[in-house]
Amino acid sequence: MGASPTNKRPRRRVVPNSVIGRSSSLPIIFVTLLALNLIFFVINIWVFLPIPVYQNFSVPMRQKKPHRADPSAEALRQALYNTSDKEIPYDVVPKLLHQSNTFYGVVHQLPSIPARRRMIPNTTPQNGEPYVPLDAVNNLTYFLQSRESEIEEHQPLYLYNPMLVPLDDEDLDRTILDDLSIDQNHAAYIGVYRVSNFANCHGPGKGLPKTYANYLGIALLDRELNIVKDPSSGQYLDAVIDINKHLWEARFSPVSKRRRIPLTPKQFMQDCQIFPARSNRREKSAQLILLCNEYAMPVQLKLRQSSTTSTDNDENKDHFISFTNMYGNEIQLIAQEKPNVIVYAGKNMHYFSNNNQSVLEIWPGGPHEVAALNFTKYPYVNRENNEGFEVVTKFKASKSEPNATFVTKTDVKLYKDRSLLIDRDSGSACCVKINWKAHDSDEDRELLLGFSHRKTQKFPPRMQYSYVSRVYAFEPNPPFEIVARSGFFCLGFATANEKKESENEQTHGAADEQKLQLLGQEFDGCPRIHFVTGIAEKIGDDETVIISYGVNDCYPKMIEVSKEFLVSLLNPIE
Numbered sequence: 001m002g003a004s005p006t007n008k009r010p011r012r013r014v015v016p017n018s019v020i021g022r023s024s025s026l027p028i029i030f031v032t033l034l035a036l037n038l039i040f041f042v043i044n045i046w047v048f049l050p051i052p053v054y055q056n057f058s059v060p061m062r063q064k065k066p067h068r069a070d071p072s073a074e075a076l077r078q079a080l081y082n083t084s085d086k087e088i089p090y091d092v093v094p095k096l097l098h099q100s101n102t103f104y105g106v107v108h109q110l111p112s113i114p115a116r117r118r119m120i121p122n123t124t125p126q127n128g129e130p131y132v133p134l135d136a137v138n139n140l141t142y143f144l145q146s147r148e149s150e151i152e153e154h155q156p157l158y159l160y161n162p163m164l165v166p167l168d169d170e171d172l173d174r175t176i177l178d179d180l181s182i183d184q185n186h187a188a189y190i191g192v193y194r195v196s197n198f199a200n201c202h203g204p205g206k207g208l209p210k211t212y213a214n215y216l217g218i219a220l221l222d223r224e225l226n227i228v229k230d231p232s233s234g235q236y237l238d239a240v241i242d243i244n245k246h247l248w249e250a251r252f253s254p255v256s257k258r259r260r261i262p263l264t265p266k267q268f269m270q271d272c273q274i275f276p277a278r279s280n281r282r283e284k285s286a287q288l289i290l291l292c293n294e295y296a297m298p299v300q301l302k303l304r305q306s307s308t309t310s311t312d313n314d315e316n317k318d319h320f321i322s323f324t325n326m327y328g329n330e331i332q333l334i335a336q337e338k339p340n341v342i343v344y345a346g347k348n349m350h351y352f353s354n355n356n357q358s359v360l361e362i363w364p365g366g367p368h369e370v371a372a373l374n375f376t377k378y379p380y381v382n383r384e385n386n387e388g389f390e391v392v393t394k395f396k397a398s399k400s401e402p403n404a405t406f407v408t409k410t411d412v413k414l415y416k417d418r419s420l421l422i423d424r425d426s427g428s429a430c431c432v433k434i435n436w437k438a439h440d441s442d443e444d445r446e447l448l449l450g451f452s453h454r455k456t457q458k459f460p461p462r463m464q465y466s467y468v469s470r471v472y473a474f475e476p477n478p479p480f481e482i483v484a485r486s487g488f489f490c491l492g493f494a495t496a497n498e499k500k501e502s503e504n505e506q507t508h509g510a511a512d513e514q515k516l517q518l519l520g521q522e523f524d525g526c527p528r529i530h531f532v533t534g535i536a537e538k539i540g541d542d543e544t545v546i547i548s549y550g551v552n553d554c555y556p557k558m559i560e561v562s563k564e565f566l567v568s569l570l571n572p573i574e
Helices: 017-024 026-048 071-081 092-100 140-146 174-179 243-249 312-316 496-501 563-568
Strands: 104-106 158-166 189-196 214-221 238-241 272-277 287-292 295-303 325-327 331-335 350-354 357-364 368-372 394-396 426-436 445-455 467-474 482-485 515-518 521-527 530-538 541-551 555-562
Touching: 071 092, 071 555, 071 563, 092 521, 104 496, 158 272, 174 295, 189 272, 214 243, 214 331, 238 331, 272 295, 272 350, 350 426, 350 445, 357 426, 357 445, 426 467, 426 541, 426 563, 445 530, 445 563, 467 530, 541 563, 555 563
Parallel strands: 158 530, 158 555, 426 530
Antiparallel strands: 104 555, 158 189, 158 541, 189 214, 214 238, 238 325, 272 287, 287 295, 295 331, 350 357, 357 368, 368 394, 426 445, 445 467, 467 482, 515 521, 530 541, 541 555
16 A cells, blocks of 8 residues: 555665765856966956057056165265265266266157257268368357357257156046057157357356347157157157247237237247146146246147047147147147246246145245246236236245255355355256155154255356255245255266267267366366256156266256155255
8 A cells, every 4th residue: 555645655766876976066166267367367367358569659557666775875975975075076976977887878859950950070061051070069259150040040049948848648638648549559758948149068158149049959769868750650759849930920929018019029938848737627737838038838749640639629829839840750849828927037947746736936045936837727927807826825935945965166265355256045946756765863754855056156257157056845835945955066068878868969069178167177078067957757767867967058967866866965064
């Protein structure tokens, strides 16, 4: 008889042993397959995702690197502070840099400047070319005669007083970077230069040429500070612009309230700089500003073959000025407003920002003075209704400035009972961030570091127009008190290797014979005129800066040095 359905036991399912084993291993197999899928996904992204090939346009993201001790910084500390000498020679910095061989330097020439406007020897000229003697770069007679040539295209041009704008993805908006991109690749730096038919290659005091003229030089540079080429056309990405002539043609004149237009272009724009203006509302800068002497205006800089069309339709606006290049075809500069006068007769002013606050340094010392200006809102200084720079918010340091960390010849010796140098520092370049630790504190804090300069008095004439520099560090917040100041020093001539690699013929000329002479002593490592015009963070290396300066108003030089080296100049004397 069968059992009752309610009492029927469920039939037991018999499962083979092999199946039981597979069932117990299912979680392990699942995890393994998931891990393999993740690995293959990462490999596919790495191999097949289209990553731009930057070539000489490569710009890596800035990253914190392990600290590297700079041997030249330690050598500098020893030379400045562990010595019995009461006076430090002005050329201590270039001599130590040259001996250490730990820095990289470059001297530029703009490829777009034609040979007829350089001092390249040409003793058998053809087709209307100028005669250029073999010793042109050392020949004072030719130097003076050539700049007075009635044919403007035969007057040599000189390149000096450079500065850099880092094209850093972390600081600049895509609106700026896209304008300077080719196939989604952009250069590492904008180089800005003074180009002029005036120079002091043979020393100051030779007067101005009758047709004295200044131009704006611009170039795009790669990470190694080489001027880059358009990979398609093979043309170098540089240009020379007669900015004074174009502004005159646009009927710009700041001479008087009546805006009377002069009969010929005036040389209002001489030493120029470009900087990205930071807005209080944006994390990245989206506007470039051109500042020349006391005049500032918003500009757009782009490649003619740039893929961007962000402002193409705006170029027809009446107040836009599309500058025509004298030389070079690949770069286009567009003024989006006419120049705004910041300070009448002002010069050597420098922009910096901190915590999204934009300020313009007016004086680097004696005391430190800065003005709060919003360079994303035009006009920067409103001169209507009797307003002007007087109503701009200003900050003036109130504390006494610290003593220089070392003394030099002009600090301890006078000329006829007075100082040989002018009595107040003027601005040279500003600013980069540094970590600072005072000798009486274990606390690190962040400061801003800049360069300033002084020149000699007009008398005696044999020593006038001589320049010395210093570095200074100050608090990054109002009222921007000065924390430390170095003694005076110079930066040096082009090295043998820099001359070998440079296309600038002036590095082999008379400029290197014009040395600093003060109070009966010549300083072999110092040019009579060295003029610092830029300091910038090196892209991809937050421990290194690039210093840009002119040598005897004759050729430009840029050098990479460690922040540690510059901070060594600020170590207090103990």
